[in-house]
Amino acid sequence: MTSSTASRSARPVRDDSAVPVVSLRGVTKTFAGTRALRRVDLDFFPGEIHAVCGENGSGKSTMIKILSGVYQGDPGGTVSLNGEEYDADRVTPTVANRQGVRVVHQDLAVFPELTVEENLAIDGGFHTSKLGRIRWRKQHKSAEQLIRDFKIPARPKSTLAELSLAARTEVAIARSLRDMDDRGKGLLILDEPTAALPVKEVDALLASLRDLADSGQSILYVSHRLDEVLALADYVSVLRDGELVGTFPTSELDEAQLVDLMLGRAVHKALEHVPVVPDGDAVFKVENLSVGPLKSVSLEVHAGEMLGIAGVMGSGRSTLLKSIFGVAQPRAGRFVLDGQTMAADSPKSAMGAGIAMVPEHRLRDAAFGNEPVDMNISISVIGKYWRKLVLADKALRQDADQLISEYRVKVPTGRSLMSSLSGGNQQKVVVARWLRRKPRLILLDEPTQGVDVGARAEIYNILRRATQDGAAAVLVASDFQELAQVVDRAIVLRNGRVVAELRGDEITAHRLARLSHADEAPAAAMPTPDSDSSVASAEKG
Ligand SMILES: Nc1ncnc2c1ncn2[C@@H]1O[C@H](COP(=O)(O)OP(=O)(O)OP(=O)(O)O)[C@@H](O)[C@H]1O
Known part of the structure; x- marks a missing residue:
């Protein structure tokens, strides 16, 4: 959910004589115990942007991997590339590449x-x-x-x-x-290309994709950002539990309809909440912290409160969380937890003090891919399952199963390997793991990146329950719309300093974006005078 404004010009409707450049027919993919795709038929046409949406684990990545030859489909289905038909279990990376199927992943692999x-x-x-x-x-x-x-x-x-x-x-x-000399050949696949993009750059990228499609390129666009999908794509195909629900012209759908198609149920507006105005002392304080790009930053967070941190990439948002968790060592400043100065010299001491951290790079920093899901979800509290020298497997698995169901983690059994889960489901496991410790302070760095709209609501509901039980949370999210929907208070970091603090209704995506960018005159960033004394004073500071 970005504030993207790239609008779709009225696009010509696909004419009947159009020939697809890539087609799937009856494509199924089975992993041990899981049917990731089930008899999927899909066509991609030249000059079109075709989005694929679906909940976490609905089969989007599996489809991309089959199209690019990384996975082979089950025998029986076919994949046609530029008019040549292949058995779905015979498409290799070489074949796909020769036929012009190209994938640009989120990490870009640029230097x-x-x-x-x-x-x-x-x-x-x-x-x-x-x-x-x-x-x-x-x-x-x-x-x-x-x-x-x-x-x-x-x-x-x-x-x-x-x-x-x-x-x-x-x-x-x-x-x-x-x-590729001929833009009408081949398929460009983009997997979450805007996930890591600052809001103000999204439109530039979407406009360039539109240009590329206008020159004849067929584009398969996978994103959880539904406003973007509707603004950019000509068609959207929806996958649910590995099955194709249907392909629709985006001009005929709005966001709520798309969500219903993806989830097969109406999603409640769980992200909207009444902001909490906490009373009592701060649970946690940062005093005059200098670390990485941050210069003498001070802030506090109260029990029951979710504090959002906004800022552009490089503004020090992640460094702030890492230093609290003892991963980045400050040059100056101190942390105070429940009135006591805290030694934030290592994650171990942070955890010992009751701090939990959901890091940004879950695959690298938080997911143990070769371990089963039940172990991944229990690792933060593993001590409680040791009975002398024996691990109480049964109890561990029972508790894990309960969490798997509470968080709606899509996995055949708790014994499945973490690496076999879709990205969004891995994230749910990481969040569940940390909340099990009933932390005093929860640090979250982009906790819903790659997480679908329904699961996002579930994750925030669970976090909200934790803050209602007395925890405090600090949330970093690049998606300012989401930040505005879920936090009670937000501070904005710019050039290493806190430049604004917004509360309750003052927090809008638009204002967070404007205040985050250094290239704006503070006066222009100011909202109407009646609503914002807190911003004005912080801006001066
Ligand atoms: N290598 C694998 N081994 C076992 N199961 C797998 C493997 N890869 C994917 N799956 C399963 O296939 C299903 C579809 O996963 P896939 O990664 O395609 O979903 P997705 O729609 O891309 O999800 P996300 O939005 O979370 O990235 C999931 O149930 C997943 O656990």
Whole structure:
């Protein structure tokens, strides 16, 4: 959910003679115990942006992997690529690549320290002489051509680090399509391309995707951001439990209808809540903290309260959480928990003091992929299952099963490996794990990235229950709309300092975005005078 405004121009309706560039027929994929896709029929046409939506675990990634040859479908189905029909269990990465199926993943696989030209050439794209030397002049010319063709706002010699994240994504797209002469051939697959993008860059990327589709490229767009899907895509296909619910022109759907199709049930407006105005002393205080980009930051959070931290990428949001959890060592400042100065010198001491952290990079930092789900969900409280030298397996599994059902984690059994879960389901396990410790302070860094709309509501409901029971929470989320919906109070970090504090109804996505960007004059960022004395004073500070 972003504040994207990229609007869809009235698009011509697909005409009957249009020929799909990629088709799936009867594609099924079974993993041990799980039918990830069930007899899916889908067509992707040239010049169209076709979104695929579905809850966590509905089969989106599995479909991408089958199209790109990473997974093979079960025997019986077929995949047609540029008019050539393959058995679904015979599509390999080489075949898919030859037929122009290209995937740009969320992490982009670009190198910030290298130039645009070098990034465009990585992975087999360097022009070399017979002696194997790189022909730099030719290289430069091809880069210039790609930059022109893809309208990338950069020069060949700029390093990627100098570019916006949207422009870096455009470089990754240009690289993936650099050898495709005919835009009407092949399929560009984008997996959550805006998940890590600052709000103000989203429209730039969506506009460039629209241009690419207008030049004939077929695009498969996977995103949990439904407003974006409706603004950008021509068609949306909905997967539920591995089955295709249907394919719809986006012009005929609104967000609520799309959610109902995805979930097969009406979703309650769980994200909307009445902001809590806590009374009593602060549970936790940060005093004059300097760490990473942060300079002398002070804040406090009360029992029962969820505090949001807004700011652009690099503003120090994650560093703030990491330093509280003892992962980043401050240059100055102190933390006070329940009136006592806290030694935040390691995660162990933070955990001992009653602090829990749901980190941003769950796959890298929090999920033990080769361990079963029940162990992953129990690891934070494993001590309570040791009976002398024996692990009480049965009790551990029973408790884990109960949490799996409470959090609606989609998994055949608690014994399934964590790595076999979809991304969003892994996140639910990580959140469940930490809340089991009944922490005093819960730190959450992008807890719902990649999590579907229904599961998001569930996660926030569960967090809300924890704060109602007396915990305090600090939430970092790039999705300001979501932040505005769930927090009681928000502070905005800019240039290493707290520049604003908003409460209750003052917190809107628009204001969080405006206040987060350094390029705005404070006066312009000010709302109507009646509503905002707290912002005004913080802005001065
Ligand atoms: N390698 C695997 N082994 C076992 N099961 C798997 C494997 N990969 C996916 N699955 C299962 O297949 C189903 C579909 O998962 P998939 O990752 O395709 O969902 P998704 O729609 O991409 O979800 P998300 O939005 O969370 O990324 C899930 O039940 C998942 O647990």
